[in-house]
Structure formats: C-alpha cells, structure tokens
Amino acid sequence: MIYLDYQATTPLAPEVRAAMLPWLDKFGNPHSPHRAGREAAAAVAVAQSQVAITLGDDRSDGRLIFTSGATEAANWALQASVIQSERRKIVTIATEHACVLDTARWLERQQIDLVVLPVGTDGLVDLDRAKSAIDDRTAVVAAMLVNNEIGVIQPIQALADLAHAAGALLFCDAVQGFGRIPLPLDHCDLVAISSHKIYGPKGIGALWLRPGLDWPPLLHGGGQQDGLRSGTLSPMLCAGFGAAAQLAGRLREEDHNHINLLADLAEKAFETWTLNGGRSHRYRGNLNLRRAGIDANRLISDVRDVAFSAGSACASGSGRPSHVLQALGLDDKAARASIRLGFGRYTTVQDIETASALINDAAAAQLEWA
Template sequence: MIYLDYQATTPMAPEVAAAMRPWLETHFGNPHSPHRIGREAAAAIEVAREHVLTALRSSREGRVFFTSGATEAANWALKGAAARLSAEKRKIVTLATEHACVLDTVEWLGTQGFEIDVPPVQPNGLVDLDLLASRVDARTGLVAAMLVNNEIGAIQPIAEVSAIARRRGALLFCDAVQGFGRVPVPLDACDMVALSSHKVHGPKGIGALWIRDGVAVDPLLHGGGQEGGIRSGTLSPALCVGFGEAARLLVEREGKDHAHVERLWTRALSLLSGWAVNGSAERRYHGNLNIRREGLDSDRMISEVRGVAFSAGSACASGSGRPSHVLAALGLDDRQARSSIRLGFGRYTTEEDMIHALTLIQEAADRQRSFAA
C-alpha cells in the first residue's frame, strides 16, 4: 500500500528502530533507579532530551519535559498554566481551527470558571491579526495557537500572535506538532510548545512539552515527580531514545527532507486537475495537500482506492460522522467538506509511488463524476 497520510502518523525511521532495540531488550533499567543500569538509562534519556532541544533550535532558555504524547502536553500546558493565572487574567483565547486536544481542553476550562474566546479564521485558514488583537484584552492570561494546521497545512503567524499576547501580558502556548522538523519553530515567541514523536518518524506513545524558563505550570500528573518534579511517571528509555534519534535525524536530514517534499508537492500539483486547494496556498507546509472536488464523496473514494492510504481529515476525528471543524471554519459547507481529501507525504514517499497514487485517485474521482452525470 502507498502511504499518503503523514499528518496522521509517519513511518518509523529505520535508525530509530535500531536505536530503540537495546532499550527494549537488554537495557531494561528504570531510569529513576540509583544503580548503574538505572543511571545508564537516565543518561540515555538526557542525550535524547538534548537531541530534541537541538532540533527545536533551543537557546537553553527553556526545558523539554517528556510526556506520553502531544495530547498530554497540550492538556498539561493549558490546565497547568491556567491554574496559575490571577483572578484578573482568567480569559483564554484560542482559534477555531485548533486541534481537538486544545479545543476540548479549553472548553473544559470554561466549565471551571475561565472565560473562553474562540475567534474565527479567514477562508485561507489564517487568523485575522486585527481581529485577534481586538479579542485579546487586558483580562487575557493565555493564548493558544497552532503553528501548522494538521488538516490543511496552514502556517499561522505565530510571532505576530505572540506579540499581541505579550502586549497584554498573556502567555502563548503553541501546538507545534505538525511544524516540528518541517518549518522553523518560532521558539522565541512561545512560552510553551507541544511536540509529538510519531509525527517525525519516531515511536508512538511519547511527546514533549517545552516550557520557557520562568513560566510556572501546575502538574497534570501527580506521583513521583520524575520529570523535573512536575511530571510524574516512569519514563520509557526506549521511547525517549527513539524520539531523540528521530529528532537527531531531523537536523541531519533537514535539507534533504525539505527538498524532497518540495519536489513531491510540485509533482502532485502537476498531476491533479479539477481540484481546489483548501487553505492558504502561500502560507502552508507543502507536505500537506488538502484538496476538494465538486460532487466527490471522500468516504467512498477512500474505500474504493484501497491501494492508497489517505484520509478525509484528522485521524482524531475519524468515525465521528461529523464534517471537519477545520474545513467548516474556512467557510466550507458540509457538501464541500465531504468532498475534500487530505494527502500527506514526506521522507519515505517516492516520486514513483506519488505518481501511481495520484493516478488512482484521479481515476476514482473521474468515475464518481461520470456516474453522477
């Protein structure tokens, strides 16, 4: 099967699997134990942490805390920071196109006495900065904005969003899951950043939260306080090492990966006819191609083109029966949203596979159109 669903997850890099293997088999020590094999595991985790910091281009003004994934990182950042907000700063602002782990967490915070504001985005998926500036007011203590949208690839102007937040004395949380290793993460503009390993050819089950020095958050998990005293739970050396190796490869392969994605993007656009691109054509990550075609039934197409793995939107929302909230935020109606598909590609997608996959997709779309005529 040809895999074109890189926003849902990415194939594990062979180097990552090789790096993890000893820590799954023979190096089984608890990294929080004081004996030699425990200390060896702890040392391997610190090396992995350094690799993630290097890939982030961190200037040592913050720390990476390992988590079970980006969902935990987002929950921790938002709930932990919100718990520290003063009585005069209990407003939280986020965007209508954020990932469900952000929107649902913010909605829950609304039941805990916080004021919630979710401004819309423009038809291209980008926030109107003037509108945002009018919504981030003196009561705002926390702003959340995603770097690269997981469904449409739109790149939000995080530096400008941060400037708006900081003028009001608010913290900025950035979901950089889809941007990490693909576009520069504007770390100087952020106070907290969520990352995920399995989106960058690492293992599932591990992510990270970067927290700027001086930013205080309450723990989400209580217990042994293994991660800096504020994140409890025994870390998996294998998962941490895998994430670290994936991050190391991001740095090593940065130029090659970028050039490869650009070639695939250009090739894909040349092969598709009769499709419209959802979201900004200018400010977007080119490994995400979200497209729609009039009259198409995307669910039917996914079932028909069985030799290609692609999606109709976020894997987290699949099976809900509801059209994408992101496409709805762009102003697309249900019919347009249901005629949209998302193609994600990257490091291990060959041009030959891309051509074959898009040929199958184009033929299936043409068949649907001919049957509907």
C-alpha cells in the same frame, strides 16, 4: 500500499528503530541510583538534549518535559495556564486541533472565558481581531504552527507579541511543524511536540517550557522530571524520540527539497481539484483538496491501494464534517468532497504518480455514475 497520510502518523525511521532496540533488553529504571538506572538516565538526558536542539533550544535553557504525546502536553499547557493565573480567559483559533479546542471548551464549562477566533478562507487568523480579543484578562493564547488538516502556517510570532503585550502566555502546538519548518521559539512560552509525527515511536511527546516559567505539576508521585510529571519514563521511547529529532534536524534541508519536489508533482496531477486553504503560508507536504460531486469517504474505500484520509485521524469515523474546513467557510457538501494527501521522507515520485492516477480514476468513475 502507497502511504499518503503523513499528517496522521509517519513511518518509523530505520535509524530510530536502531536507537530503540537496545532498550528492549536494557530494563533499568532511569530513576534508580545503580549502574543500570544511571545508564537509562543518561539515555533519557541525551534524548532530551537531542529534542531540545532540534526544537531550537540549542543551550537547553528551557525545560523539556516528556509526556505521553502532544494531547497530554496541550491539556497540561492550557489547564495549568489558568490554574496558576488569576486571569480567567483563553484565546484560540477555530482551526486548532481537537486537543486544544476540546480542552478549552472544557475549561469554559469551568467558568473560564473562551474566545475562538475565526479564520479567513485562506485559513489564517486576522491579527486585528486577535488584538481586540487578547486583553489583560487573557491567561493564554493557543495557536497551531502548522495546521494538521490543511497545512496552513499561522503567524506565531505576531500572535506571541500580542499575547505578551497583554501579559498573557503563548502556547504553540508545533506538532506538524516540528523538525520541518522554523519555529520562533524565543517568542513562545509553551510548545507541544510529538514523536510519531517525525518518524519516531508513538506514545511519547513533550511540553517545552520557556526559561524561568514557574509551572505547576501535571502528575504527583515520585517527583520525576523536576517534580513536574511524576512517573517512570521509558528509555526506549525517549531514545527513539531523541534519534528522530536529531535525524529531522540533520535532514531538514534534504526533506524540504524532497517535499517540494513531490508537492510540485502532486499539485500538477490534481490540477482539476481545488486547494482548501491558502496556497502561500503553508507546509507543502499537506494537500487538502476538494472536487465537487465527490464523496471522500467512498473514494477512500474505492482506492484501497492508497492510504489517505478525509481529515484528521482523531475525527475519522465521527461522521461529522471537518471543523477546520467549516471554519474556512465550506458547507457540509464541500467538506465531505475533500481529501487530505500527506507525504514525506519515504514517499517516492512513483508513489505520487501511481496514487494520483488511482485517485483521479476513481473520482472520475464516481462522477460518471453520480
């Protein structure tokens, strides 16, 4: 099978697997004082440093707290932002991931004011509208670096400047951009990242906290991770995340060039399709395309030798059109005629050529019989 769903998850890098395997046999608790525990703790510390360096915190001045994934990190970031503040307002964007929007809407039901900013047809937020919405009642502004469905890159630094001018925090969901594109870390207060989006294992992510940020605990118990998130860490998952982050940092330019090559080929192969979202200010490893008259779910079923999607993995099977595509102004019919193609480090030129031919042939057949 040709795998073109890199936004949903990425293959495990061989180097990451090698870093994880020893910890199947080394079973020490990283929070124990004996030799086995100290060895495990050292592996966790190395992983934290590897992740922080790739994130852009070269001196590890901030705090990197391992979590079960980015969903947990985002929930923690948003909920704690209002818990530890007298401010009662959240500002976010209509195209954010469900873990942000659903958390924000839950907080709204807890009497927190919520402003969801619209985007243009290019998927970008209007900074003038953002400036009007962000005021002295705002506790946190939440914005995604790279959109998981359409690849659009939001102006994080500009949003952070607006947030800080009003005395608010800036939380960035950097899951899709981490290790791929630059992140203005110095302008962020909170950043969520995930391992399995950068060729690492599932089940681990992190929340980065800027230096000096006073933050309430997520979980109580043994006081692990500076007392902020109690619970026993998995040295194997931490080691895998660290190795994946280090590899992403080392191969960043090589990966970037490879993605651009594949994107050039794919855009040419799908020139009869329409790109959803702007062509500039986007990560090119994500192509969200639509073609009038196509049923995306039927297309996915017809092209069984290619793994691709009709939107985020989180929303698959819900039967609802993508909220991201609706935010761009697409109606239900256009949204249901859209597919997402994601490629990465292990995608080959032959993969793109073969997959595009199969998808285009199936689309043509579907239109012929429509």
